[in-house]
Amino acid sequence: MTRRLPCAAMLLLLVVLASLGPAIIVSAASRRRYDSIFSFGDSFADTGNKPIAFALYSVPVTVMRPPYGETFFGHPTGRTTDGRVILDLVAQALGLPLVPPSLAHNNGSSLFCHGANFAVAGATTLDAEFYHARGIPSAASKLPINTSLNVQLDWFEALQPSLCATSQECKEFFSRSLFFVGEFGVNDYHLSLKKLSVQQVRSLIPDVIEAISMAIQRLIVKHGATSLVVPGVIPSGCSPPILTLFANRAGPSDYDSDTGCLKEINELGKHHNSLLKDALHELRAKHPHVRIVYADFFGPIMEMVESPRKFGFREDVLTVCCGGSGRYNYNDSVACGDPAATPCTNPSGSLYWDGVHLTEAGYQHVADAWLRNIHYSDRDGSGESCRASASTHPVT
DSSP states (O other): OOOOOOHHHHHHHHHHHHTTOGGGOOOGGGOOSOSEEEEEOSTTTOSSHHHHHHHTTTOOOGGGSTTTTTTTTSSOOSOSSSSOOHHHHHHHHTTOOOOOBTTOGGGOGGGGTTEEEOOOTTOOSSOHHHHHTTTOOOGGGGTTSOOSHHHHHHHHHHHGGGTOSSHHHHHHHHHTEEEEEOOOSHHHHHHHHTTSOHHHHHTTHHHHHHHHHHHHHHHHHHHOOOEEEEEOOOOGGGOHHHHHHTTTTOOGGGBOTTTOOBHHHHHHHHHHHHHHHHHHHHHHHHOTTSEEEEEOSHHHHHHHHHOGGGGTOOSSTTSOSEEOSSTTSOBTTBOTTSTTOEEOSOGGGOSBSSSSSBOHHHHHHHHHHHHTTSOOOOOSSOOOTTHHHHTTSOOO
16 A cells, blocks of 8 residues: 655755756755645635535535526635635645545545645534524534534544654654635624624624634644734624624614614724734734734625725625525525525626625735735745645645
């Protein structure tokens, strides 16, 4: 039986080969700051884990039906948008392959030498039991599995032995990796708003922030992560599903007169992001050698909502591209991909794709903003772990 070399061992092998002749040496100009990306999150980052998880229990998902994926891939890939998500756009800008879903483990461990994505659509920050105990239905309740942040971290740790063989190898490998912790929080709040008041949901925010902070601490202390990107939450008050949920609960004064967004719901997001930034400040003080970048998700979306034409979007910017009947072309009973759904003819002219999720055009603006805060200049090290396998991985 042939044993695969761990990613770190492959790097060592390439270093040895480079010493044998100049033809094999990679020029400094081609070196990357990061060799791999590891991502945790929900549908904003999921690159295909949801359909794999649902297939295990024979549960169909509309995300694997057209018109999902039509803009970039030409076919559905498990991403909840018309093309690429932010993680894809960032990976390509950093010169790395698209990050494969971690549940695609049957393709062999070499698939993950440039990273793995543990994000699952519908994932919450807090464990599903937290919501079940309060009578709040979670996306995880549709499956006999839990996909919360802690579970995703467990998946990462289970994959680790195939990436590096010793603690030193792992420390070196993950020190050259970029970790995305989130977005987390949106599902926690959106699900809770179906049952709890806005003030009750606000009381959950410290628990969510603590869980995110503990996850970051775990990655730094236990696994040697030195570069982390932590996104905040979106302005949920502008999200078509939330606008639809509150259509019969909100009065005229509850809406922002300029944008049509729900003011109190957006205040929830602002509060989450404020507490998250405070938590990241404390983590930076505790770990001064670690780069922890806050990625603003709220601001870029508000820019597009407030000035849609500046970004090439239609004037009714809160209307989804692919959905059912309703004020925002959104209907809980008609999902994008259903026969009754109506997709728009020009996704790049819309901000929202199928509800809470953005189109690739919307994600591109967010990715551009994040990339300005992610330093990816050259650093010591060849950045060549598993390079040989990169060209053999299909774009999915």
